[in-house]
Amino acid sequence: MSVLILAEHNNSEVKSSTLSTISAASKITNDVEVLILGFNIENISKEISNYQYVSKVLTLDNEKFEHAIAENIEPVIVSLADKYTHILAAANTFGKNVMPRVAVKLDVAQISDIVTIESEDTFVRPIYAGNALATVKSNDSKKVITIRPTSFDIMAKEGGSGIVESINFDLTEHNVEFIDREESKSDRPELSTARIVVSGGRGLQSAENFKLISDIADKLNAAIGASRAAVDAGYVSNDYQVGQTGKVVVPDLYIAVGISGAIQHLAGMKESKIIVAINKDEEAPIFNIADYGLSADLFEALPQLSSELDKLNSIEK
Amino acid sequence: MKILVTVKRVIDYNVQVRVKADGTGVEKENVKMSMNPPDENAVEEALRIKESGKADEIIILSIGEEKCQETIRTALAMGADRGILVKTNNEIEPLSVSKIVSKIVEIENPGLILMGKQAIDDDSNQTAQMTSALLNWPQATFASKIEIADNNATITREVDEGLERIKVKMPFIASCDLRLNEPRYASLPNIMKAKKKPIDVKPVEELGIDVKPRIENIKISEPASRQKGVMVADVAELVQKLKYEAKVI
Numbered sequence: 001m002s003v004l005i006l007a008e009h010n011n012s013e014v015k016s017s018t019l020s021t022i023s024a025a026s027k028i029t030n031d032v033e034v035l036i037l038g039f040n041i042e043n044i045s046k047e048i049s050n051y052q053y054v055s056k057v058l059t060l061d062n063e064k065f066e067h068a069i070a071e072n073i074e075p076v077i078v079s080l081a082d083k084y085t086h087i088l089a090a091a092n093t094f095g096k097n098v099m100p101r102v103a104v105k106l107d108v109a110q111i112s113d114i115v116t117i118e119s120e121d122t123f124v125r126p127i128y129a130g131n132a133l134a135t136v137k138s139n140d141s142k143k144v145i146t147i148r149p150t151s152f153d154i155m156a157k158e159g160g161s162g163i164v165e166s167i168n169f170d171l172t173e174h175n176v177e178f179i180d181r182e183e184s185k186s187d188r189p190e191l192s193t194a195r196i197v198v199s200g201g202r203g204l205q206s207a208e209n210f211k212l213i214s215d216i217a218d219k220l221n222a223a224i225g226a227s228r229a230a231v232d233a234g235y236v237s238n239d240y241q242v243g244q245t246g247k248v249v250v251p252d253l254y255i256a257v258g259i260s261g262a263i264q265h266l267a268g269m270k271e272s273k274i275i276v277a278i279n280k281d282e283e284a285p286i287f288n289i290a291d292y293g294l295s296a297d298l299f300e301a302l303p304q305l306s307s308e309l310d311k312l313n314s315i316e317k
Numbered sequence: 318m319k320i321l322v323t324v325k326r327v328i329d330y331n332v333q334v335r336v337k338a339d340g341t342g343v344e345k346e347n348v349k350m351s352m353n354p355p356d357e358n359a360v361e362e363a364l365r366i367k368e369s370g371k372a373d374e375i376i377i378l379s380i381g382e383e384k385c386q387e388t389i390r391t392a393l394a395m396g397a398d399r400g401i402l403v404k405t406n407n408e409i410e411p412l413s414v415s416k417i418v419s420k421i422v423e424i425e426n427p428g429l430i431l432m433g434k435q436a437i438d439d440d441s442n443q444t445a446q447m448t449s450a451l452l453n454w455p456q457a458t459f460a461s462k463i464e465i466a467d468n469n470a471t472i473t474r475e476v477d478e479g480l481e482r483i484k485v486k487m488p489f490i491a492s493c494d495l496r497l498n499e500p501r502y503a504s505l506p507n508i509m510k511a512k513k514k515p516i517d518v519k520p521v522e523e524l525g526i527d528v529k530p531r532i533e534n535i536k537i538s539e540p541a542s543r544q545k546g547v548m549v550a551d552v553a554e555l556v557q558k559l560k561y562e563a564k565v566i
């Protein structure tokens with residue numbers, strides 16, 4: 001059994017999804033190899049080689065890999081595929097973009113978004129927005145898999161002693177050109193790994209009113225999330241969206257404010273440890289899954305919450 | 318230019334999906350079926366491109382049972398020109414769908430393929446990427462804006478970090494996000510007109526593609542349900558509970 005995982009990074013930092021993917025791979029073998037493609041990635045290649053479970057880091061450092069273009073990454077993986085029984089990446093927009101290409105080129109089915117590894121060929125994955133769990137067995141000789149990062153613990157960043165090996169690949173040009181990226185910058189914790197998430201929905205009514213959400217998030221050192229309706233209405237940008245077609249989060253505390261609780265939203269947050277719902281409609285479905293429900297007008301409740309938090313002499317952040 | 322749009326028939330997104338007691342699947346009897354939501358965005362985008370004069374025919378492709386004709390009709394009523402149903406009563410995995418689409422591309426020669434980014438039943442999010450790799454056409458996944466110029470297009474993609482823009486050469490394949498556009502409703506006269514538009518039905522066997530599933534469903538089960546919690550009287554009580562009972566703040 002040998003597993004290759006595709007690292008996600010921005011050339012200077014390794015994304016936490018990479019750690020979750022290594023962690024998932026370690027459930028299949030203790031011989032995990034990591035492929036990292038990028039530009040000026042000497043430091044992070046070295047860093048990954050120290051991670052627990054990692055036996056080898058294959059690095060391809062080239063300007064052409066500065067941006068993650070699926071058409072460029074896929075042939076590199078395919079060229080290495082012979083040596084591995086499993087190839088894994090994270091089920092986020094990075095992994096989802098690349099891995100189906102790898103699967104089809106190897107003529108195997110891809111197993112998407114797995115949450116449990118039962119054995120080397122049997123996995124559990126949510127379907128129908130998490131309303132059902134499918135236990136699936138792959139009959140392909142090679143398994144191409146994306147894993148749901150929040151379902152696998154992040155392992156230690158040290159304790160490994162992998163070797164770093166640089167590889168070559170003659171990239172033929174493709175018809176895709178990267179133009180630019182508009183990334184939301186914030187000092188808050190990253191949404192997909194934050195310990196506390198405060199999310200706002202259509203009930204917030206405007207982008208300005210989202211200040212009420214960010215005020216609470218600041219006090220709790222929380223990430224901010226949103227429903228699709230809030231994103232569609234332009235209150236916040238798309239990277240805040242939680243749900244079936246957004247991000248999956250599993251924080252210790254999820255506070256849903258002015259969110260009705262559509263199944264597509266629940267798909268992204270219902271595994272949270274503690275769920276709080278603030279909604280003025282006491283019939284709102286979000287209350288069916290909330291540990292603590294408060295039926296109130298958010299425009300009164302949020303300022304009160306802010307001052308109640310101020311009164312606490314300590315907040316665990 | 319012809320545009321090929323794929324549409325999948327799925328359980329309507331408003332239906333509360335129930336797992337069958339015997340663990341073989343989910344309840345599909347007497348359940349409302351609809352077009353996979355982002356496929357509606359794909360159809361809408363194709364119509365807008367045609368209306369802007371950049372395309373002259375929109376072909377709708379669905380793969381599945383006879384009833385998928387209804388889904389194709391919905392797209393024809395929105396304004397598409399004709400349909401193709403590749404008929405099979407078996408479950409077809411994205412791998413096979415991508416092979417079937419590639420085969421149809423050989424026959425029809427479209428200049429653009431639009432798909433949904435994800436089917437809301439299997440939540441695979443694979444088919445467009447696979448088709449792109451098979452055809453060796455550029456992929457523009459999770460598209461929330463498509464701007465077509467002469468021989469290329471600029472695409473805005475929804476990624477985890479925010480938005481990314483790429484430029485791709487034609488022909489290319491896009492997977493559409495729900496934010497790409499607002500799908501139109503079919504007007505009554507257009508629904509009538511759609512009844513006369515042709516749908517070509519091809520049994521999957523005719524295409525000579527191996528569509529045997531590679532993944533076996535061992536069982537389909539219900540996820541653990543959450544206990545309904547308590548309602549608190551006011552914000553002060555909520556904060557007390559979070560601090561001293563749940564101990565999360």
Ligand SMILES: Cc1cc2nc3c(=O)[nH]c(=O)nc-3n(C[C@H](O)[C@H](O)[C@H](O)COP(=O)(O)OP(=O)(O)OC[C@H]3O[C@@H](n4cnc5c(N)ncnc54)[C@H](O)[C@@H]3O)c2cc1C
Nearest residue numbers: 201202203227228229243244245246258259260265280298
């Ligand atoms: C294919 C597909 C995929 C989707 N993917 C996602 C997804 O990933 N994520 C997602 O979130 N949605 C998704 N959706 C959309 C989803 O179906 C719902 O439409 C959406 O989640 C609703 O957002 P909301 O709860 O903010 O808005 P609404 O349903 O309009 O709810 C607003 C809530 O705010 C409450 N409210 C209003 N004013 C106040 C006030 N002053 N004080 C307190 N409460 C107030 C109301 O009582 C109501 O419950 C998807 C839909 C489809 C079809």
Ligand SMILES: Nc1ncnc2c1ncn2[C@@H]1O[C@H](COP(=O)(O)O)[C@@H](O)[C@H]1O
Nearest residue numbers: 323324380432433435436441442443444
């Ligand atoms: N059986 C099918 N018939 C037509 N289109 C399909 C089918 N399966 C998948 N697709 C298309 O591929 C997209 C992505 O599906 P998936 O990869 O299964 O998430 C869908 O939005 C459809 O546009």
